[in-house]
Amino acid sequence: MQEKSKIRSNKDRTEATCAALLTAARSLFAERGYAETSTPEIVRAAGVTRGALYHHFEDKTAVFRAVITEEYRAVAEEITRAAGSAPGSALDALRKGSRGFLAAMSDKGRVRIMLRDGPAVLGRAELDEIDQRTSADTLRLGLAEAMDAGEIRKLPLKALTKQMSALFDRSALAVSEGDDPVEHLEVLDAILLSLRSARHLQADRS
Structure with a gap:
């Protein structure tokens, strides 16, 4: 004992x-x-x-890797919480998740760690691996779900995820520098809605 x-x-x-x-x-x-x-x-x-x-x-880089891993996990939790905050379509979940992302990235220290120092210290490939390991790759899965549901057009998923991720990251950087988050959310919404499939557009009109 x-x-x-x-x-x-x-x-x-x-x-x-x-x-x-x-x-x-x-x-x-x-x-x-x-x-x-x-x-x-x-x-x-x-x-x-x-x-x-x-x-x-092992060294300072290993400490940084552990810190940034926790930051990715915290952001993923906020996105998941926001996306699941109310019932709706997969596209609705993506839009709500974008609000969760910008809310999580309102911490300027987190922006510095994840978006400024992270790519320089660890490189994009390792950050993508950390993202997939800690957040279950929320953006890619959300886009895949919306495609499978016929809510957005079928597009190359890997390329779409990378481009949308870059848009989200650039918005977070801009907001951290003083831009209005509401304006960035308006643009992100417009981009997500522009991906709607023909079938989904017809359903909206009917």
Whole structure:
């Protein structure tokens, strides 16, 4: 019994140390950026030893990878919550999800981590892999569902996902720099609605 309690206690301490490191790193990356943040600063902010950091993470890039993974997960949760907030079509879910995305990306620190430093530090291919692993690739799945339901035209899914993702990311960057989110949502809605299939357009008119 004592041995199980000791193992549990050690596990709790390990998890608490890792959480402290990620919280400290996230704050520093969000405020100062990846390049201007050092591992000694992360260690000091977390209140742990340098050895503790290297016990959990190989280097600063590994810390950043863990932080950005959590950011992708948080954004995906907000998109899923918004998309499922009320019943409707697959296209409606995409439009609601776009609102969830911009709401999640209203955090300027998150924009810096995901859209500015992320591509430079990890590269687009790794970010796409993190996106698929943490969010179940919400945009691609939403577009696929809308196509399967006959609500939008059949288009090459991979290319459409990449182009729509770029539009969403560019909107988030623009809003973080002072643009009106309502205007960007209006444009995103118009683009999504322009994808409607002929059958869906006929249903709207009838």
